[in-house]
Amino acid sequence: MIRKIFSTVAVMALLSAAGGVQAGGDPEAGFEKSALCHGCHGEQGQAIAPNFPNLASQKPGYIVKQVTDFQKNLRYNDTMSPMALSIASKEDLYDIAAYFSSQKPMKAMIPGSDEKLIKKGKEIFEKGNPRTGLYGCINCHGVKGRGKSPSNQVFPVIGGQNKDYLVAQLQNFRSGDRKNDPAGMMGDIAKRMSDAEIDAVTEYLSSL
Numbered sequence: 333m334i335r336k337i338f339s340t341v342a343v344m345a346l347l348s349a350a351g352g353v354q355a356g357g358d359p360e361a362g363f364e365k366s367a368l369c370h371g372c373h374g375e376q377g378q379a380i381a382p383n384f385p386n387l388a389s390q391k392p393g394y395i396v397k398q399v400t401d402f403q404k405n406l407r408y409n410d411t412m413s414p415m416a417l418s419i420a421s422k423e424d425l426y427d428i429a430a431y432f433s434s435q436k437p438m439k440a441m442i443p444g445s446d447e448k449l450i451k452k453g454k455e456i457f458e459k460g461n462p463r464t465g466l467y468g469c470i471n472c473h474g475v476k477g478r479g480k481s482p483s484n485q486v487f488p489v490i491g492g493q494n495k496d497y498l499v500a501q502l503q504n505f506r507s508g509d510r511k512n513d514p515a516g517m518m519g520d521i522a523k524r525m526s527d528a529e530i531d532a533v534t535e536y537l538s539s540l
């Protein structure tokens with residue numbers, strides 16, 4: 333696992349060098365260009381339903397990568413895939429990503445509130461599970477799941493994300509339905525997680 337993580341870090345350095353993650357979009361232009369997106373992800377990037385992801389404060393490079401992955405069918409969703417194809421140009425996509433990422437920090441629509449579960453989830457988030465070799469999420473997703481650093485666009489913001497959406501993604505990574513993660517690192521993580529651990533960690537993340 334550790335070796336895998338080191339090789340993963342190397343892959344990510346390459347990804348950044350390849351320029352897949354530039355900012356540089358125009359958030360003002362992005363507001364109008366994202367009108368269609370507001371119908372589900374909200375005008376300020378706060379999704380209108382708990383099973384839709386918030387985009388507010390998400391890393392622009394991550395947004396660009398996901399939309400591009402939907403366009404290329406590397407990630408598939410009945411609802412979202414056609415939306416990704418509706419974006420006419422790279423420039424539009426950069427502007428839209430700049431708009432959503434500049435919005436104030438995402439908050440879950442139904443914030444996690446089960447104190448016992450939140451405590452357990454926080455422990456998993458910070459320390460992982462040494463018994464099963466589960467690596468702490470904080471190492472990649474940063475303090476409170478707000479991302480590693482402003483310049484690192486590879487690790488998405490997951491703190492304040494909607495629980496239903498987070499659970500679905502972890503299940504998709506675990507089953508292999510979603511496998512657009514660099515070097516398969518989220519698949520590795522999710523396959524080590526029990527349903528109870530997924531429930532706890534997402535309760536914590538949605539409480540932030």
Ligand code: HEC
Pocket residue numbers: 366368369370371372373383384385386387394395396398399408409411412415416418419428488500
């Ligand atoms: C009809 C509803 C709908 C519309 C409109 C829509 N989306 Fe989505 N979007 C979704 C759903 C549902 C998902 C989650 C897909 C999944 O579960 O894999 C999603 C996922 C995403 C993601 C991945 C988020 C993450 O955290 O990984 C991005 C980025 C995104 N949408 C961007 C956009 C953009 C940009 C637009 C406008 C061009 C748009 N969406 C329009 C429903 C929508």
Ligand code: HEC
Pocket residue numbers: 337340385397456457466467468469470471472473486487488489490498501502512513514517518521533
């Ligand atoms: C070794 C680094 C690493 C660790 C540790 C890690 N992740 Fe991730 N995670 C990633 C990367 C990279 C992505 C983005 C994948 C992509 O580009 O599609 C991701 C994506 C996700 C997503 C999807 C986000 C979205 O908006 O769709 C969730 C949910 C997630 N991780 C949860 C977790 C949880 C919970 C843990 C701890 C149990 C964890 N991750 C640990 C690297 C990591």
